[in-house]
Amino acid sequence: MTTALITGATAGIGAAFARRLAADGHNLVLVARDTERLREQATELHDRHGIEAEVLRADLSEDEGIAAVEERLTDRRHPVDLLVNNAGFGNKGQYLDVPMADELKMLKVHCEAVLRLTSAAATAMRERGRGGVVNVASVAAFVPRGTYGASKAWVVQFTQGAAKDLAGSGVRLMALCPGFVRTEFHQRAGMGTGNIPGWMWLDADKLVAAALVDLARGRSLSIPDPRYKALMGVVKLTPRGLLGGVTSRTGRKYGPQ
Numbered sequence: 001m002t003t004a005l006i007t008g009a010t011a012g013i014g015a016a017f018a019r020r021l022a023a024d025g026h027n028l029v030l031v032a033r034d035t036e037r038l039r040e041q042a043t044e045l046h047d048r049h050g051i052e053a054e055v056l057r058a059d060l061s062e063d064e065g066i067a068a069v070e071e072r073l074t075d076r077r078h079p080v081d082l083l084v085n086n087a088g089f090g091n092k093g094q095y096l097d098v099p100m101a102d103e104l105k106m107l108k109v110h111c112e113a114v115l116r117l118t119s120a121a122a123t124a125m126r127e128r129g130r131g132g133v134v135n136v137a138s139v140a141a142f143v144p145r146g147t148y149g150a151s152k153a154w155v156v157q158f159t160q161g162a163a164k165d166l167a168g169s170g171v172r173l174m175a176l177c178p179g180f181v182r183t184e185f186h187q188r189a190g191m192g193t194g195n196i197p198g199w200m201w202l203d204a205d206k207l208v209a210a211a212l213v214d215l216a217r218g219r220s221l222s223i224p225d226p227r228y229k230a231l232m233g234v235v236k237l238t239p240r241g242l243l244g245g246v247t248s249r250t251g252r253k254y255g256p257q
Helices: 012-023 035-049 063-073 100-128 146-165 185-189 204-216 226-237 240-254
Strands: 003-007 027-032 053-057 082-085 131-136 171-176
Touching: 003 012, 003 063, 003 100, 012 027, 012 035, 012 082, 012 204, 027 035, 035 053, 053 063, 063 100, 082 100, 100 131, 100 146, 100 171, 131 146, 131 204, 146 171, 171 204
Parallel strands: 003 027, 003 082, 027 053, 082 131, 131 171
Antiparallel strands: none
16 A cells, blocks of 8 residues: 655645545545644544554644654655645735735745655655655746745746656656635635635545546646636736736735635
């Protein structure tokens, strides 16, 4: 049986990955900050699917938390075959309205943790000649809209660049770019969602299923929904200056309330 390590595993996309991978027979290492929720999740997945679910409490906004996950990823006695870097959050407010400490914390989780954990996992995977990494980004990576989008753009560029460098090694890297997904993300950030059109919402379980198909096909970028693929096609054809104005107005319409 192979083992998958998932950060931000107790809710949203991370929990959907855990459900799907457990159902497919993978052992799990579940990483999050809430020990009680992790244990409840591990017990449920073990009882339902008969897999082993290890719990690792770690705060990826702290060096100690990142180091703890790095150590687990490099444990050669219990190798990790798939890493899902899903942990992340958003800050409510526009640029300069958000305290610098909160901006830096987000960059720590979205960029530094992703870099360090991907590097730890990929090093061990390359030695074995097999493995995969999914770095959860966002369609916000493709539009000029705030620090969150900028951090996710870094995730996309880093992942695709690293995927090219590791081509032929047996290690697959993929950036996953969902749109709006019904999770705890917006609630935790204090963002209103009542004004987001229904057609823009995605189901986390369907999203994960499509992402795993894309990973198996060797894609380095996954936008797992036809609606958002079409939107991103329009984005690519829109002049950057015009796009900035559109995304600013869209942010005010569909952003934090």
